[in-house]
Amino acid sequence: MEKVGVIGGGSLGTAIAQIASQNVDEVYLHLRRKELADIINQTGFNNEYYPNTKLNNNIKAITDFNKLKDCEIIFLSVPSSAFRETLSNLQKFINESVILVSTAKGIEYPSLKTMGNLIEEYFDDDYVSLSGPNFASEMVLNLETVSNIASKNKNNSKKVKEVLTTQQFKLKIIDDVVGLEICGVIKNINAMANGICKGMDINENARYAILTKGFEETQKIVEAIGGNPSTVKEYCGFGDLVLTSTSNESRNHTLGMLYGQRIIVDEDASGIVVEGKKSIKAIKDICKKYNTESIIVDFVYDVVIKHVQPKIAFKRLWEKIEN
Amino acid sequence: MEKVGVIGGGSLGTAIAQIASQNVDEVYLHLRRKELADIINQTGFNNEYYPNTKLNNNIKAITDFNKLKDCEIIFLSVPSSAFRETLSNLQKFINESVILVSTAKGIEYPSLKTMGNLIEEYFDDDYVSLSGPNFASEMVLNLETVSNIASKNKNNSKKVKEVLTTQQFKLKIIDDVVGLEICGVIKNINAMANGICKGMDINENARYAILTKGFEETQKIVEAIGGNPSTVKEYCGFGDLVLTSTSNESRNHTLGMLYGQRIIVDEDASGIVVEGKKSIKAIKDICKKYNTESIIVDFVYDVVIKHVQPKIAFKRLWEKIEN
Numbered sequence: 001m002e003k004v005g006v007i008g009g010g011s012l013g014t015a016i017a018q019i020a021s022q023n024v025d026e027v028y029l030h031l032r033r034k035e036l037a038d039i040i041n042q043t044g045f046n047n048e049y050y051p052n053t054k055l056n057n058n059i060k061a062i063t064d065f066n067k068l069k070d071c072e073i074i075f076l077s078v079p080s081s082a083f084r085e086t087l088s089n090l091q092k093f094i095n096e097s098v099i100l101v102s103t104a105k106g107i108e109y110p111s112l113k114t115m116g117n118l119i120e121e122y123f124d125d126d127y128v129s130l131s132g133p134n135f136a137s138e139m140v141l142n143l144e145t146v147s148n149i150a151s152k153n154k155n156n157s158k159k160v161k162e163v164l165t166t167q168q169f170k171l172k173i174i175d176d177v178v179g180l181e182i183c184g185v186i187k188n189i190n191a192m193a194n195g196i197c198k199g200m201d202i203n204e205n206a207r208y209a210i211l212t213k214g215f216e217e218t219q220k221i222v223e224a225i226g227g228n229p230s231t232v233k234e235y236c237g238f239g240d241l242v243l244t245s246t247s248n249e250s251r252n253h254t255l256g257m258l259y260g261q262r263i264i265v266d267e268d269a270s271g272i273v274v275e276g277k278k279s280i281k282a283i284k285d286i287c288k289k290y291n292t293e294s295i296i297v298d299f300v301y302d303v304v305i306k307h308v309q310p311k312i313a314f315k316r317l318w319e320k321i322e323n
Numbered sequence: 324m325e326k327v328g329v330i331g332g333g334s335l336g337t338a339i340a341q342i343a344s345q346n347v348d349e350v351y352l353h354l355r356r357k358e359l360a361d362i363i364n365q366t367g368f369n370n371e372y373y374p375n376t377k378l379n380n381n382i383k384a385i386t387d388f389n390k391l392k393d394c395e396i397i398f399l400s401v402p403s404s405a406f407r408e409t410l411s412n413l414q415k416f417i418n419e420s421v422i423l424v425s426t427a428k429g430i431e432y433p434s435l436k437t438m439g440n441l442i443e444e445y446f447d448d449d450y451v452s453l454s455g456p457n458f459a460s461e462m463v464l465n466l467e468t469v470s471n472i473a474s475k476n477k478n479n480s481k482k483v484k485e486v487l488t489t490q491q492f493k494l495k496i497i498d499d500v501v502g503l504e505i506c507g508v509i510k511n512i513n514a515m516a517n518g519i520c521k522g523m524d525i526n527e528n529a530r531y532a533i534l535t536k537g538f539e540e541t542q543k544i545v546e547a548i549g550g551n552p553s554t555v556k557e558y559c560g561f562g563d564l565v566l567t568s569t570s571n572e573s574r575n576h577t578l579g580m581l582y583g584q585r586i587i588v589d590e591d592a593s594g595i596v597v598e599g600k601k602s603i604k605a606i607k608d609i610c611k612k613y614n615t616e617s618i619i620v621d622f623v624y625d626v627v628i629k630h631v632q633p634k635i636a637f638k639r640l641w642e643k644i645e646n
Binding site: 144 | 457461464466467468495532539557558562563566569570
C-alpha cells in the first residue's frame with residue numbers, strides 16, 4: 001500500500017501513524033495546529049505527546065485535508081467530542097473507495113450514536129472500528145500489543161490488518177462492530193466504579209466482585225443493543241475492561257477515585273470530567289432505552305451525576321448484588 | 324441450624340468459621356495441632372493467622388473428628404495436598420446426611436482428580452464446592468465478599484448459602500461443579516503467566532493481551548472437560564482470575580515474577596513452588612487428555628517446568644498469539 005492518512009495528532013493518532021509507517025510508503029498525519037505540524041516535520045518529534053520518540057521519516061504532518069485524497073485508508077483518531085465535526089469537514093475531500101477506521105471511543109450525547117453511527121451518517125457503513133487494551137504510549141514504542149478490529153466489510157478489516165500488523169502489533173478480526181464500540185464506552189463506567197471504591201478504600205474482594213458484576217452487565221448491555229455476547233470476551237471487551245479498571249494510568253479510574261474521596265474537580269478546566277459524565281448519561285439512557293438494568297451503571301450515575309454520598313451509594317449497590 | 328464443622332484452621336478455614344458462627348449455634352473448627360487449638364480456645368485468637376482478630380465465642384477449636392458427628396455441614400478447608408488423607412480419616416466419623424463443602428483449590432497429580440472427585444471417591448457426589456475472588460484475610464474481618472457455590476444437589480447449595488450469608492458475604496449458586504473447580508486451578512497458571520511477564524518487565528498492553536488469551540483458553544478448557552462455558556464469567560471465573568492475576572498479594576503471581584527474573588526458589592523450603600508446579604503439570608495433562616491447545620499453559624510450562632529462558636518462551640508465545 002502506498003499512502004495512509006491519520007487524522008488526529010494526539011497520543012493514539014501519532015502511535016497509529018508510527019505503526020502504519022512500517023508497512024506503507026507514506027503516512028499523512030493530519031493535525032489542526034500548524035505549529036505542532038511544523039515541529040513534527042522539522043524535528044521528527046511530536047514533542048507534545050512523545051518528546052523522546054523519533055517518528056519514522058515517512059510520516060508527514062499536514063494541516064489540510066487535501067492530501068488525504070490519495071489515501072486508501074484513513075484512521076480517525078480525534079476525540080469523540082470532535083468526531084462529528086471532523087466527518088463533516090472531511091466529506092468533500094475524500095473519494096468513495098477510501099476505508100475509514102475509527103479509533104475513537106465514545107457515544108454522542110444525547111443522540112446515543114456511536115462513532116460508527118456517525119460515520120454512517122456522513123459516509124457509509126463499511127467502516128472499520130479498532131479497540132483493545134492499548135496504551136498508545138506503548139504502541140508508539142513498538143511494544144507488544146493486540147487489538148480487535150471489526151467491520152461489516154471483511155475485506156476492509158483485512159486491509160486494515162495488513163497495514164497495521166507488525167511483529168509486535170497483532171490484530172484480531174471480529175464481526176461485531178457495535179459490540180466492540182459499546183465495550184469501549186462501558187469499560188469507562190466500570191473503571192469509574194472501581195475508582196470510586198478504591199477512593200473509598202473498599203476491600204479487594206468487594207472491588208473484584210463489582211468488576212465481575214460489571215463484566216456480566218456489559219454482556220447484557222451488548223446483547224440488548226444487538227451485539228454479539230461473545231464480544232465481551234475479546235481484547236476490546238475483557239482486555240480493555242480489566243486494563244482500564246485495574247491500571248492506575250486510566251483517567252476514568254482516577255476520576256472515580258476522586259469522587260470516592262469526595263474531591264470536587266474543576267469541570268471546565270478538566271475536559272475529561274465532562275466526557276466521563278457524558279458517557280455515564282449515555283449508557284444510563286441506553287440501559288433505559290433497551291430495558292436493561294445495570295446496578296453498576298446506577299452506582300456510578302448516583303455518585304457522579306446525582307452526587308449521592310459514595311458510602312450510601314455503595315450500601316445500595318451491595319444490597320442489590322447477588323441477593 | 325445448630326452445628327457446623329470446619330476442617331482446617333488455616334486462613335480460609337478460620338475465616339469460614341468466623342462467618343458461619345454468625346448464623347449457627349456452634350462452629351467446630353478442627354485443627355491438627357493441639358497447641359494452636361488450645362490457644363484459640365483459651366484466647367479467642369488464631370494467633371498464627373489472625374493475631375489481631377477476635378474469633379466469635381461460639382467457635383470451638385477441636386483436634387479429633389468425633390465432635391463432627393453432630394454437624395449438618397462440614398467445610399473442608401485443608402490444602403489440596405492434604406485433602407485425600409483428610410477424607411480417608413474422616414470416613415468413619417460422619418453420618419451420611421452431612422453436607423460436605425470443599426473450599427480447597429487444586430488437582431491431584433497425576434490422577435487429575437479435582438477435590439470434588441476425591442469427595443466422590445470416599446463419600447458421594449452431592450457435595451458443594453465454593454470458590455470466588457476471596458482473600459480470606461478480608462473475609463475474617465467481615466468485609467464485603469461474593470463467592471460462587473456449586474453442587475449437583477441444589478438443596479445442599481441452598482443450605483450452605485443460608486449458613487454463610489451475611490450482610491457482607493454474598494453467595495451465588497451455579498450448577499457447574501467441575502467448571503467452578505477447574506477455574507480455581509487454571510487461574511493460578513494465568514497468575515504465573517502474568518507474574519513471569521511482570522518479572523521480565525513486559526509492557527502492560529502485552530500483559531493484558533495475554534490475560535485476555537488466558538481467559539479465552541480457560542473457557543476452552545472448561546468446555547473440553549464438560550463444564551459450562553458461561554462459568555468463566557462468574558465470580559469463581561472472571562473474578563478470581565482477575566484478582567489473582569493483577570493483585571500483588573497472590574503467591575502464584577509472585578512465583579511467576581521470580582521465574583521471570585530468573586531467581587531460583589528453594590523448593591523444599593517453600594511448599595508453594597511444589598504445589599504450583601503440580602498445577603501446571605496437571606493442567607498441561609488435562610489439555611492433552613482433552614485435546615485442547617493452550618498457548619498460555621505452554622508458556623508457563625516451558626518457563627517453570629522446562630526452564631526455557633523467559634525471553635525465548637515469550638517470543639514463542641507472541642509469535643503464536645493472534646496470527
